[in-house]
Amino acid sequence: MRIDRDRMLESIDRLAAVGATPGGGVTRLALSDEDRQGRELVGRLMEEAGLRVRIDDLGNMTGRRDGSGDQPAVVLGSHCDSVRRGGRYDGAYGVLAAIEVARRLNDLAVTTRRPIEVVNWTNEEGVRFEPAMMCSGVVAGRFGRAYVYDRRDLEGKRFEEELRRIGYLGSEGDRPGPAAAYLELHIEQGPVLEAADLAVGVVQGIVGITWSEVTVEGRADHAGPSPMELRRDALAAAAQVISAVEQLARRTPEAVATVGRLTVEPNVINTIPGRVVMSVDVRHGEPATLEALVAELEQVIAALADERGVGIALDRFWTSEATPFAPSVVAAVEDACRELALPSRRLWSGAGHDAKYMAEVCPTAMIFVRSRGGLSHCEEEFSTAEDLAEGADVLLNAAWRLADRAG
């Protein structure tokens, strides 16, 4: 089975016209007027596809296609909100491809055993109301509804009032599910598929992330009269920490680690740095490997501090645990690729998606589609029509497999 490419691309173009920016992107912040217009279009498209639309107490929109039985549904979801001057595919593609799945099943008069639900999650981006993915988080029991209702944007506007204002405050009984499986199709937002020359990737999970602050305390001295062997140069020590962070990640398959932020004191051309503060972001899909990476880094740091006579402290202040996806759903996606004779590879998502929270309540996986230059959250974000069609073909076939299975 293949989706109708032109029909899907036309839907994408129509939604991209809502909140369109001069640079070719979109701005549809959650619960804004543009979000409302986008929701109205998505609702019409769902209805045209024969889906029964319901709105829950968080504004999540669900379009349901009944199955032959009354079992839990296969849920296909993503989001239609965007960042400021974001791309036209991030989120929207996943929702519109899922609607195309329903249309295509209609075209072919396929009745699945399980119902199929298409979900447009509210506020995935978390730009206007923090945190990100808050409404799938409520459905998964991660956040309380009252917490989300009380979130305010920078102008002080409450989430609940804004949801009511745009006309999308529904009822708790209309949340998505119950779900037998959750599938999310999304652009990759990274360069892996482009580098591998592949249109489609099978996402095996969302990596665990841990953030630490590393502080190096040396001794600030005049750069002139201090011989190398008497120095306690905080930046020279920090440079070795940075190299160690990179080396640890390089020799650990699938790991990434980044020193993104670094400040030097006093930061003067002719003074040996006395203090460096830097961030370390480490990510891996296996919790044990993530812990081992941090432990190794702590050992390296202790040895460096000892060797150089400087103080180095690592403060691990935030961790988001890894979310491995369900082997059964990952396998359904891989089977779909095989069936379509589409080469693919497994990869990890380095960023969060609503699938992260859904994985806590039902078997879940994601499909990634190649993104030019790995760019996203910008107007230059781009995927080819061919790649978008192939990703949607995989979604269609994987959804059909999952929905037609007895259970």
Next chain:
Amino acid sequence: MRIDRDRMLESIDRLAAVGATPGGGVTRLALSDEDRQGRELVGRLMEEAGLRVRIDDLGNMTGRRDGSGDQPAVVLGSHCDSVRRGGRYDGAYGVLAAIEVARRLNDLAVTTRRPIEVVNWTNEEGVRFEPAMMCSGVVAGRFGRAYVYDRRDLEGKRFEEELRRIGYLGSEGDRPGPAAAYLELHIEQGPVLEAADLAVGVVQGIVGITWSEVTVEGRADHAGPSPMELRRDALAAAAQVISAVEQLARRTPEAVATVGRLTVEPNVINTIPGRVVMSVDVRHGEPATLEALVAELEQVIAALADERGVGIALDRFWTSEATPFAPSVVAAVEDACRELALPSRRLWSGAGHDAKYMAEVCPTAMIFVRSRGGLSHCEEEFSTAEDLAEGADVLLNAAWRLADRAG
């Protein structure tokens, strides 16, 4: 011969009372009222030591002790201006020890063949009027007098007017010299002597300094979805540059090199750094070695840029050439140490002094005295009475050697 320690220390205490700060330091900015008071005290001390005092067109004060002949003088100098909340020894010690040399020669009724001149240079620090060492610079022909006269402080006050205001605008004919040799005694302002457990160091020259700005251009990307092998991380590359700068200096005797200033863009915890700009300060006493160090660094940078696929540019924007001191004057200082049975070592000055310019017009050297913790330009600056006395003993004996030599 030994100086009279208590008499010298008493002079130091008296001058330290002028512009004294609550924290035990001094503030005597050039051509300030405190500088005038300091000069008045120094003039009185010179006269009490039997020196004939003259003031030149830059405010430099010279106290002359005649020799038996009419040959060029042995000039002993330093400065009595200070930085804001500076130490009580930086500069003042060298002037007051030189006055004590004259007193001691008087005590012992020594007549030298050459005259001995004691100089208090105007505005060595360059804090109020930039650049530093400007008045020895005029005497050495490095700056024109008009240039110096037109320098203004932050309030817009001209050097010449301020010099006239404090009553120290003399005449060109009263500049120091002609000089057969120049000797300057100074606290070390660095940790070498303390680390070597030595009271006195023989300064063989002032190092050359070169400043460069190194810019690393990588590619800013999300820290999550970018595998290590596809990154162009500007900070990871910069870390290797920092380590290379340190290694180059460590394996080159007497070299120092410092990355003191570094900024990261965009400097965000979960973004791979796209751009790093940093300073590199390299110093060495031998011009050829300094050039070789920069050339090696450029090679390392080119290889790193190639290996990592990043751009690295080195912009060498300032160089102060090295000033090796005269072997004859360095030898006189070492002979004096030997005569006093005082262990010493040779070292380079990593900072500028009036001796840098005097070395361009006559054979020159310096004597350093141990400075606790290598601290200077701060109220905590400290040298022990024993060390101060030993340094002055070396000045006395070296000056006597230089002044008594026929030629």
